[in-house]
Amino acid sequence: MKRARLLFLQAMVMVVALLIWHVVTAYPLLGDVKTIQFFFSTPAAVIGRTWTQLTGTEIYYHLGITLTETVLAFVIGSAAGIFFGFTFARQELLAAVFDPYIKAANALPRVVLAPIFALWFGLGIWSKVALGFTLVFFIVFFNVYQGVREVSPTVLANARMLGMNERQLFRHVYWPSALTWMFSSLHTSVGFALVGAVVGEYLGSSAGLGYKIHEAESVFDVTGVFSGMVILMIFVIAIDSLVTLIEKRLLVWKPQQNARTV
Amino acid sequence: MAQPQGGARAQAPAAAAVDLAGIDITFHIEGGQRYKAVTGIDLTVSAGEFVSVVGPTGCGKSTLLNAAAGLLAPSAGRVSIFGETLAGLNRRAGYLFQQDALMPWKTALENVKVALEPMGVADAEADRQARDWLARVGLRAFVDRYPHMLSGGQRKRVSLAQMLIRNPEILLMDEPFGPLDAQTRQIMGNLLLDLWSKDRKALIFVTHDLEEAISLSDRVVVMSAGPAAGIVADYRVSLPRPRDIAEIRLDRAFHEIHRDIWASLRVEVQKAYAMGEGRELVEGAGA
Numbered sequence: 001m002k003r004a005r006l007l008f009l010q011a012m013v014m015v016v017a018l019l020i021w022h023v024v025t026a027y028p029l030l031g032d033v034k035t036i037q038f039f040f041s042t043p044a045a046v047i048g049r050t051w052t053q054l055t056g057t058e059i060y061y062h063l064g065i066t067l068t069e070t071v072l073a074f075v076i077g078s079a080a081g082i083f084f085g086f087t088f089a090r091q092e093l094l095a096a097v098f099d100p101y102i103k104a105a106n107a108l109p110r111v112v113l114a115p116i117f118a119l120w121f122g123l124g125i126w127s128k129v130a131l132g133f134t135l136v137f138f139i140v141f142f143n144v145y146q147g148v149r150e151v152s153p154t155v156l157a158n159a160r161m162l163g164m165n166e167r168q169l170f171r172h173v174y175w176p177s178a179l180t181w182m183f184s185s186l187h188t189s190v191g192f193a194l195v196g197a198v199v200g201e202y203l204g205s206s207a208g209l210g211y212k213i214h215e216a217e218s219v220f221d222v223t224g225v226f227s228g229m230v231i232l233m234i235f236v237i238a239i240d241s242l243v244t245l246i247e248k249r250l251l252v253w254k255p256q257q258n259a260r261t262v
Numbered sequence: 263m264a265q266p267q268g269g270a271r272a273q274a275p276a277a278a279a280v281d282l283a284g285i286d287i288t289f290h291i292e293g294g295q296r297y298k299a300v301t302g303i304d305l306t307v308s309a310g311e312f313v314s315v316v317g318p319t320g321c322g323k324s325t326l327l328n329a330a331a332g333l334l335a336p337s338a339g340r341v342s343i344f345g346e347t348l349a350g351l352n353r354r355a356g357y358l359f360q361q362d363a364l365m366p367w368k369t370a371l372e373n374v375k376v377a378l379e380p381m382g383v384a385d386a387e388a389d390r391q392a393r394d395w396l397a398r399v400g401l402r403a404f405v406d407r408y409p410h411m412l413s414g415g416q417r418k419r420v421s422l423a424q425m426l427i428r429n430p431e432i433l434l435m436d437e438p439f440g441p442l443d444a445q446t447r448q449i450m451g452n453l454l455l456d457l458w459s460k461d462r463k464a465l466i467f468v469t470h471d472l473e474e475a476i477s478l479s480d481r482v483v484v485m486s487a488g489p490a491a492g493i494v495a496d497y498r499v500s501l502p503r504p505r506d507i508a509e510i511r512l513d514r515a516f517h518e519i520h521r522d523i524w525a526s527l528r529v530e531v532q533k534a535y536a537m538g539e540g541r542e543l544v545e546g547a548g549a
Binding site: 176 | 331333351352353355356357359361362363364365366367368369376377379380381408409410421424428
């Protein structure tokens, strides 16, 4: 009952927003309808365009490109983050020496790197992967670093007393602990991989969702821009649900918040 | 009643399971200060002997246990395990921690099983033994639970199985039942005695609960208040075995022993209480 009510209210928010949008753009309340539609399009037009795109084939080519870039940025960024996170957490000196540089590198707004990457890696997918990589790497790096450092001293001492060698400690203690931290940031890092891809495409490319939006924008096709944004939203929600599913499977051992209070 | 300490360490026919000789442990704390936790400790535990160490809170009981486990290297003195000087971790000992020490990402079964991995036991055999041990500690129905799905007592049972499955020759326990409620402690105490009496390993049991110490042990060692804690008394508990630790507390002999030991422990507890504020200052400097 509660759930149905919530769903209804959530749907109402969208209906009201669309309604306001429709009324403002369909009736001359704030001025000339044609001018307003040029700037804000209309909900019907955006939904119509989105539908045509989603039932066509061209958009899936662009989605495929963006997805490829996102996945590559995520995988490569995570792999590097895990590797360096582990190394630094286990080598105190290394971590101490590189600490200011890592902080400095992480402080840089990544968007300014996009032109440089376009120069280095060209306008194809790799410049976008590189941009996503710089975002994903630091999130995963810091989380893995923390995960290894914050292994419970008791769990560690116990594992040692059970006779585990370094390799076994890694497998049974450090690795699962680091993964926990990494998974807790999974939504953020996947999100950032996507941001890297779309921003990269937007700033210079010939394919992908970011390119589609940019293309529509450059001919003042506001309907195209909005419909590109809607498709992007659907895409992000789909990926995020997938991540939630994976997370639930992998962190089955973690206490659920709702399991505590019933 | 106090036992003579130290002395005949030179090649006794059967070397003691654990022999601590002249142990000093000093911690370096930040700011260049030092904190001497224990000093001049001589303690010998024979094979098959159940020894409890009691003392006021913060007296370094756990520190001493960690030295016997090889988790801490003593600043001075020597730790010998079955006649061999200990260097590094004590491979012949199992350790039961006060805090949760199970790997939270492994089920009860996996936690127990993994203890056999360093010994190179094949997976199927490890699985069989782990299930057997979990049944012995009364967790047959809980093998697939993750630690957070178990109660505190059940987690201790898993830890107990995890320690015992490796069949260590020495058992070290650091206030293992401390976090549990009174009833669970008694049940766990009886379970421990039951398991221990089957093959009587050398066991050092650290606790601040004197009744628990007497009801479980063959010997009770009393430590002085820290800093620079030492052993002030060593009592033999000659209550008959097998014991039921709930019932033995009603025994007259139990009360006599309790009165004797409490007489020396009380002094130390009061000292620790009086020094409480002073010690906090020292420890505060390290934080």
